[in-house]
Amino acid sequence: MKILNHLLYANDGKQVSYRATPNRGSKYSPTYLVMHYTAATKAAGSIAWFLKPEAKASAHLVIDKDGTITQFAPFNVVTWHAGVSQWNGLNGLNSYSIGIELVNGGKLIKQGGKWVCPVDKESVPDNDVIIAKHKNETVENAWHEYSEKQLAVAIEVATLLVKTYALKDVVGHEDIAPFRKSDPGPAFPMGSFKSKAMGRKDETLDLYKTSTEVNIRKGAGTQFETVTKMLPANTKVTILKREGTWSFVEVLDTVHGLNDIEGWISAKYLVK
Ligand SMILES: [Zn+2]
Structure with missing residues (x-):
């Protein structure tokens, strides 16, 4: 191109x-x-x-x-x-x-037992649908x-x-x-x-993985609610910023059907 x-x-x-x-x-x-x-x-x-x-x-x-x-x-x-x-x-x-x-x-809707695009009313085959929570929303929906x-x-x-x-x-x-x-x-x-x-090279990223199953939260502390279900052990993340003993990370793996999770993790659960 x-x-x-x-x-x-x-x-x-x-x-x-x-x-x-x-x-x-x-x-x-x-x-x-x-x-x-x-x-x-x-x-x-x-x-x-x-x-x-x-x-x-x-x-x-x-x-x-x-x-x-x-x-x-x-x-x-x-x-x-x-x-x-x-x-x-x-x-x-x-x-x-x-x-x-x-x-x-x-975002798709269920109509007559099928997933349908609400705008053009065309149906979408089940294997082209994922159930996931939008980062700006609180509940899961079906997405094309x-x-x-x-x-x-x-x-x-x-x-x-x-x-x-x-x-x-x-x-x-x-x-x-x-x-x-x-x-x-x-x-x-x-x-x-x-x-x-953006042509980011992996070596320029501050790459870590989770050492155990761990919560990812909306703020730097256990008083903040979680972003999604617990991340499994060995989830790859990159640290974007740090605050005290907490790290704000971008999750690089697809977890719970989500591609774009960001949030705070206690730094003691992150290993190189
Ligand atoms: Zn748009």
Whole structure:
């Protein structure tokens, strides 16, 4: 893959499908990459929507389940994917970020014994569904899984974008608009995706594992409630900061069906 004149070219040297959206702003210099899901199981509907002026919505890219990419505006032109949002002191992330939409049904509902995307009413096979708790929610729900091909293509594009535009971070819509948005959700492996896209080398991470089954908490002390069920022994984590005898960690393994657990662990249970 390569980027020429802010347009994406696939590994076969051909420009990816380009559909110019009317829903775009002025030129800008992106600082962040924001990941989304479309909340629909098929690409066609989302692509058609982004081409309609009344949608007042768009993104730079849509990546389908089979890895097919559609681009809607050059990467140096604002698209309308973030809405009301805040990150690191910035307001309205459209003006600061590239937006990628992954075709995915999002949070599913049960209808007639089947898992169904509530937006397009399409059913999702049981083996494409995970039951997990969203990091901004308190109960478990059913979520549409991303395909391996789709994630592999997304990582390749994200890595190229981070390098080309010297992006500072990869975030989810759920991070910049936590009271409105749940995408890309718990089915998206944000921890490993971010590490790969940002080109973090393992040796630069402060890597530890849990020595025993251990609680992970919302604050640095046993008085704080737990984030999820206990982490098993030998769970891989990286320490992001320390406070007294407690460490704030990002869990690198998938635990209890969750890809993106963060919280506080008593440091005595962490070993190299
Ligand atoms: Zn979104």
